[in-house]
Amino acid sequence: MVEHPPLTRIAADAEPTAMPAASGAPVVVGVDGSELDKSLIRMAAREAALHHRPLRIVHTFNWTPDPTEPIPTEVLRDPAAEVLDRAVAIGRRADPVVEVTATLLEGPPVTVLLRESGAAALLVIGDGGLGRCTCVPVDATALMIAARAGCSVLVARDTVPPPGPIVVGVDGSPSSGLALDYAFDAARRRGRDLVVIRAWDPAEQPALSDAQAVGQLDAEIEPWRHRYPGVAAEPRVRVGDPADMVVAVAADAELVVASARGDRPWRGMLGGVSQALLYHCTTPVLIVREPHELYVQV
Template sequence: MTDRSGAPVVVGVDGSPSALHAVRVAAREAAARHRPLRVVHAFLWPMLGTPLGPVAAALPDSELRDEAGKLVQEAVDEARKVDAELVVSGDVVEGGPIPVLLRAGRDAALLVLGHRGLGGFAELLVGSAAVQLAARADCPVLVVRDEPRADGPVVVGVDGSALSNEAIAFAFAEAAQRGTDLVAVHAWLYPATPAFREAYGDIMPLVYDPQELRAEEERVLAEAMAGWAERYPQVRVRQKLVAANAARALVEESTGAQLTVVGAHGRGSLGGLLLGSISHAVLHHARSPLAIVRHRRGADAD
């Protein structure tokens, strides 16, 4: 297992206003965690609009490379405006955004991305690229949209899975660090217990008792949250059980949140949260920064 005791916060930049906004957020996150900040630009000249030709041979010394260095330096300077004491480094790394950021995430405490970008990051959070980073990064991924709220709770999606527990752990740590409340949201649509879903999938039984169903879902939420209040007594917790689409429930809760936290995979109503329509709904419509948490390398069979 990688030692992350001195791991930096990593932020991907491309020169866009969205990326600079992500740098400011990443700087605040690094300062709050007492960690260094690493600014990374993925340098792939065809994605910068450079025509194929002899420039490739001289790429390290080209004007494009110099411009990439200036872009990173601008981001480093922006981070230092947030906190003059923050240790900040910047790197221009050759390669596509996805592999570059995945490598950077191996030794990171947190990977921060802007919602929209230019050049190589233009499609970073559209389609398969977002799924790749969220599902494969070895650290939590923080997707930044508008200016984060200074107040409001941390919201976390809960489904009773092992990965959901990791998301809960991250959310509690964030709430404690921010000095705010935690709202744990458990949503379901199918009238079946977790054991039934695990055995048979999301198959609706012909007959069910709504009260028994709700009691079972309450148990799932209570068990998932058990023990955390003792570990974080300073965090006030509100458990919210919702008979609704999970993505819709989380998007609605994100309206007043400082941060929304989800697991990269789950089961039941949160299963496949970062796949298909649910992932697009959360990534494109959450009204707060979104943290996506998955198993560390070695913690699963990937």
């Protein structure tokens, strides 16, 4: 486990904030009793502490009656309750200041967590091994939740990453502006540097030099520099596929931020960059969307 340096706590009324959900909305984390739970809960507790929000731990209990071999409900519920007890203990050790609650809910995990996302400030889930897949499982739990949730989703990996820069990919769309705001806020709260990366196609702007392309991006992020004066932000412009570039730069990051759907939202609930990060990046990924913008029941 990587130990993070002490958090720099921001005053509860400090502005700006990139998590503008309803007052008191919790950071929700879904646990399943696996080893990944430890990293998940620590990351969720960290987010709750950074944003002065309560932490809500959820474990699902999908009970289906079997008439041929009746099993007492408590036999099935007791192991699930033990998972929650362990999770609460981890959460309280991770940050004693954070208010931690837990609940056991019946239903399929995707359905339950999507329902929880409707009232959450942030949903934290594990990747289910998605980042190590050589195939593309379109029905992966993490993918379905990230695509349909009613709040931003932080997809954690097997381990908590070491301290490093925050990385965000932008394309000039309104949704990438929201991701940029989240990324600046995340860098401020953690005391980290920020890398802002954009793909550039010389064929579309043949008269533009490399230096001019960087200058344009630098000018675009200037309003956020004024809003977050303590954040050191480095603009990077590269020629190539946007998804490949963000995945490569994010390899040494503490967190990578991407908007849910980018500049072509009509093509699906998750854009190409956010999908590539979920499949091919080993860094935790924060998929950003407007609070309660989307909640699709499955």
